[in-house]
Amino acid sequence: MKAIVTVMLKNGVLDPQGKAIGHALGTLGFAGVGEVRVGKRIELELAETDPAAARKAAEEMGRRLLANLVIESFTVEIV
Template sequence: MKAVVTVMLKPGVLDPQGKAIAHALGALGFTGVEDVRAGKVIELTLAETDPEKARAAAEEMARRLLANGVIEGFRVEVEG
């Protein structure tokens, strides 16, 4: 079973990478981009076959290692 963990900075936390991307997009002529937030996506292949157990395991992994709970939030999607 595959779990996808998306980690993003919490609202209000400065995002220098997002600001750099927004600036570069403007320099390339893309208009109308008001804000950019950069994050990371982690794909986990799990041996677990129960979707709820897979989600719980991925959430625990995110809490303990994949996301810094002080400045980042995360969401988990499980794909059968």
């Protein structure tokens, strides 16, 4: 199955990449753009066929490697 791990900076953590995108959109003439936040989307092909086990594995991958839990949080979606 496929696991999608989405990693975003926690609320309150400064997101300079998002700020840069917001500024660039303003420069390009896009009006009405408020806060911009940028995160990562990691798509993993897993051999596991049980959705619950796949979710558990993906959550452990998130905790141990994919997210820095000091400043980031992550969600897992199994598709």
